[in-house]
Amino acid sequence: xxxxxxxxxxxxxxxxxxxxxxxxxxxxxxxxxxxxxxxxxxxxxxxxxxxxxxxxxxxxxxxxxxxxxxxxxxxxxxxxxxxxxxxxxxxxxxxxxxxxxxxxxxxxxxxxxxxxxxxxxxxxxxxxxxxxxxxxxxxxxxxxxxxxxxxxxxxxxxxxxxxxxxxxxxxxxxxxxxxxxxxxxxxxxxxxxxxxxxxxxxxxxxxxxxxxxxxxxxxxxxxxxxxxxxxxxxxxxxxxxxxxxxxxxxxxxxxxxxxxxxxxxxxxxxxxxxxxxxxxxxxxxxxxxxxxxxxxxxxxxxxxxxxxxxxxxxxxxxxxxxxxxxxxxxxxxxxxxxxxxxxxxxxxxxxxxxxxxxxxxxxxxxxxxxxxxxxxxxxxxxxxxxxxxxxxxxxxxxxxxxxxxxxxxxxxxxxx
Amino acid sequence: xxxxxxxxxxxxxxxxxxxxxxxxxxxxxxxxxxxxxxxxxxxxxxxxxxxxxxxxxxxxxxxxxxxxxxxxxxxxxxxxxxxxxxxxxxxxxxxxxxxxxxxxxxxxxxxxxxxxxxxxxxxxxxxxxxxxxxxxxxxxxxxxxxxxxxxxxxxxxxxxxxxxxxxxxxxxxxxxxxxxxxxxxxxxxxxxxxxxxxxxxxxxxxxxxxxxxxxxxxxxxxxxxxxxxxxxxxxxxxxxxxxxxxxxxxxxxxxxxxxxxxxxxxxxxxxxxxxxxxxxxxxxxxxxxxxxxxxxxxxxxxxxxxxxxxxxxxxxxxxxxxxxxxxxxxxxxxxxxxxxxxxxxxxxxxxxxxxxxxxxxxxx
Numbered sequence: 001x002x003x004x005x006x007x008x009x010x011x012x013x014x015x016x017x018x019x020x021x022x023x024x025x026x027x028x029x030x031x032x033x034x035x036x037x038x039x040x041x042x043x044x045x046x047x048x049x050x051x052x053x054x055x056x057x058x059x060x061x062x063x064x065x066x067x068x069x070x071x072x073x074x075x076x077x078x079x080x081x082x083x084x085x086x087x088x089x090x091x092x093x094x095x096x097x098x099x100x101x102x103x104x105x106x107x108x109x110x111x112x113x114x115x116x117x118x119x120x121x122x123x124x125x126x127x128x129x130x131x132x133x134x135x136x137x138x139x140x141x142x143x144x145x146x147x148x149x150x151x152x153x154x155x156x157x158x159x160x161x162x163x164x165x166x167x168x169x170x171x172x173x174x175x176x177x178x179x180x181x182x183x184x185x186x187x188x189x190x191x192x193x194x195x196x197x198x199x200x201x202x203x204x205x206x207x208x209x210x211x212x213x214x215x216x217x218x219x220x221x222x223x224x225x226x227x228x229x230x231x232x233x234x235x236x237x238x239x240x241x242x243x244x245x246x247x248x249x250x251x252x253x254x255x256x257x258x259x260x261x262x263x264x265x266x267x268x269x270x271x272x273x274x275x276x277x278x279x280x281x282x283x284x285x286x287x288x289x290x291x292x293x294x295x296x297x298x299x300x301x302x303x304x305x306x307x308x309x310x311x312x313x314x315x316x317x318x319x320x321x322x323x324x325x326x327x328x329x330x331x332x333x334x335x336x337x338x339x340x341x342x343x344x345x346x347x348x349x350x351x352x353x354x355x356x357x358x359x360x361x362x363x364x365x366x367x368x369x370x371x372x373x374x375x376x377x378x379x380x381x382x383x384x385x386x387x388x389x390x391x392x393x394x395x396x397x398x399x400x401x402x403x404x405x406x407x408x409x410x411x412x413x414x415x416x
Numbered sequence: 417x418x419x420x421x422x423x424x425x426x427x428x429x430x431x432x433x434x435x436x437x438x439x440x441x442x443x444x445x446x447x448x449x450x451x452x453x454x455x456x457x458x459x460x461x462x463x464x465x466x467x468x469x470x471x472x473x474x475x476x477x478x479x480x481x482x483x484x485x486x487x488x489x490x491x492x493x494x495x496x497x498x499x500x501x502x503x504x505x506x507x508x509x510x511x512x513x514x515x516x517x518x519x520x521x522x523x524x525x526x527x528x529x530x531x532x533x534x535x536x537x538x539x540x541x542x543x544x545x546x547x548x549x550x551x552x553x554x555x556x557x558x559x560x561x562x563x564x565x566x567x568x569x570x571x572x573x574x575x576x577x578x579x580x581x582x583x584x585x586x587x588x589x590x591x592x593x594x595x596x597x598x599x600x601x602x603x604x605x606x607x608x609x610x611x612x613x614x615x616x617x618x619x620x621x622x623x624x625x626x627x628x629x630x631x632x633x634x635x636x637x638x639x640x641x642x643x644x645x646x647x648x649x650x651x652x653x654x655x656x657x658x659x660x661x662x663x664x665x666x667x668x669x670x671x672x673x674x675x676x677x678x679x680x681x682x683x684x685x686x687x688x689x690x691x692x693x694x695x696x697x698x699x700x701x702x703x704x705x706x707x708x709x710x711x712x713x714x715x716x717x718x719x720x721x722x723x724x725x726x727x728x729x730x731x732x733x734x735x736x737x738x739x740x741x742x743x744x745x746x747x748x749x750x751x752x753x754x755x756x757x758x759x760x761x762x763x764x765x766x767x768x769x770x771x772x773x774x775x776x777x778x779x780x
Contacts, residue, residue: 002426002485003419004712077417301726302650305733305772306549320709320734327708328701334418348701397694404693407700408677415688 021094032228048133092279097228104128108136135179139171154192177232214239225384274353277389321356344406354390437497445498448619462505463536484714487780488659495663500619511539518644538577541585543776559588578623596638616766654728656778658735668746743768
């Protein structure tokens with residue numbers, strides 16, 4: 001049955017999250033943007049307490065979601081990933097940079113949840129339930145290796161005498177790396193090769209915990225937007241981690257199965273970025289409509305285009321883009337919830353949402369004229385924040401490649 | 417909850433229509449477009465699939481319930497085969513579905529069974545008018561109550577099968593409201609004009625109508641004495657046209673993909689070039705995005721939600737742009753070959769341009 005209603009449990013949660021966005025995020029949004037590298041502790045501590053009191057360790061999706069907890073409970077379809085999309089959308093509507101500061105909510109824990117053994121999950125994820133907020137990060141990109149992850153040259157060598165991995169290399173663009181390694185007892189999941197000759201087959205991820213000798217945050221980036229969120233460089237110099245910190249198999253098989261497993265994480269994370277894009281886009285469109293309304297302009301839906309004003313056409317086009325981007329996103333997440341293979345749909349949502357949030361925020365600044373360009377409103381900030389969604393978790397172009405390969409039935413080697 | 421899987425029943429409908437759309441409609445499409453007509457047996461075969469009959473309750477001789485979602489799924493599949501053929505098969509719905517949605521009990525009993533009980537017959541409707549700023553909510557064709565009859569005056573266009581129609585549902589402006597009037601073919605003052613020649617839809621017979629003081633008894637005003645709300649009919653029409661836009665787009669995309677994977681260029685396939693592959697990715701994304709908008713609007717119609725009208729309008733607005741983009745790119749991907757009438761993509765591009773104009777040419 002084709003259906004389009006927000007599940008009840010999500011609807012209830014949304015009301016709560018909206019209150020947080022309105023009261024805890026929007027009022028400090030401008031301040032956080034103007035003071036880059038200031039950490040929004042009040043918001044972070046509040047979110048930490050809130051997440052704990054709801055019984056969640058992090059934003060990670062409960063694997064038992066949708067299964068019956070006891071005989072009396074009614075069975076329902078799983079909605080964990082869809083719930084996540086709603087959460088991220090609303091929090092990004094509040095502030096896309098501050099959303100990234102939520103403890104335990106980022107890609108590091110997602111990677112552990114996706115690829116870790118039960119012991120690893122316990123060891124690394126239980127820290128999110130402690131008294132203090134703890135952060136996580138994921139380090140993939142290197143100065144010479146962005147979208148081309150096969151060019152990663154950080155190395156991991158096993159020291160058999162101590163049973164430790166020795167890690168060397170430099171990582172850049174690590175979201176929340178500072179908070180994970182210096183401001184809390186968190187961790188970063190880093191990607192390195194255990195066999196440089198093996199290409200992607202040799203690629204593995206490792207957990208480096210805060211305080212590990214040989215691992216240092218070396219640079220805090222200054223960015224166009226999402227300034228509330230820190231983005232750092234990390235250098236590993238003979239950094240030793242226990243053997244048990246490797247996620248996945250320690251031996252190199254001839255296949256790229258391990259690497260493909262890592263890429264599969266993107267099937268869930270790309271729609272998360274799409275959700276973030278939709279949140280920023282909705283904030284911008286709502287502000288435009290609010291300002292138009294203040295000036296006595298109501299959009300006359302239903303008229304043929306020949307009778308619409310230019311502004312009406314623009315707003316209607318923005319609404320079409322916003323709603324369809326959300327539906328693409330929620331469909332990709334619905335597939336994830338129902339264990340339907342979704343790399344094409346995940347990338348589709350990311351391409352489209354990244355595109356439309358950039359168009360909508362650009363257009364919104366234009367439509368509001370001198371007001372739109374001013375820092376009196378948050379719109380110019382959203383214009384700057386928006387662009388990140390077209391860049392990280394695979395640029396729009398990389399995701400177009402993924403979509404095209406899936407549509408055409410091509411492997412990476414056939415469509416480069 | 418959200419769900420994006422058609423029901424088992426809907427899937428059977430989709431599969432049956434897809435076979436007909438490919439084996440029959442698509443196979444006949446080029447000749448039909450060149451010759452300007454569709455073989456009656458082709459239309460009859462599509463009619464026998466029973467899509468309209470299945471959306472009419474047993475009380476009126478049908479065997480199901482109307483669902484805009486099922487209708488949108490069916491319309492997309494039909495249009496995937498050929499737009500002209502799809503609109504022809506669906507033409508009787510232009511008459512029967514609005515009566516089902518907005519007619520009085522008497523009108524339903526009287527007018528619906530003859531449409532659906534036998535073979536395909538030309539029952540049709542007239543909404544569009546020959547004006548650049550045609551607006552379904554601001555018609556220039558007027559209806560005025562004089563004594564106990566309505567008198568209609570004005571010009572209509574894009575009326576499918578008007579020439580052979582048994583009866584026509586004509587929409588006119590009554591005191592600022594769009595209202596439907598059921599007019600038998602032989603009514604005095606009703607003149608069927610020349611068959612129209614258009615950019616596309618060449619196979620579908622479309623006509624101009626002139627109404628000069630056409631008298632309509634009160635009993636034939638859609639909905640009876642109190643008339644009806646035009647909103648639900650327009651929503652249903654917008655969803656139908658938007659769904660068909662998706663069908664045409666999908667046809668163009670699939671054809672372009674097949675071509676691009678087959679043709680060699682500089683030692684690789686055309687599809688292996690990023691400039692082409694990226695176009696294909698964007699076409700696929702646009703289709704998927706707008707299809708979901710169409711489904712959502714259809715679902716809202718079925719749920720009787722107040723936002724359905726706006727959603728249907730937005731869905732059609734998105735669909736007309738997506739279809740123009742996709743059908744244009746399909747021609748582009750075939751290069752010079754796309755411009756040659758041996759390939760169907762130029763026809764789909766011509767048909768694709770029409771979705772900004774096809775108001776009320778189908779309902780679901």
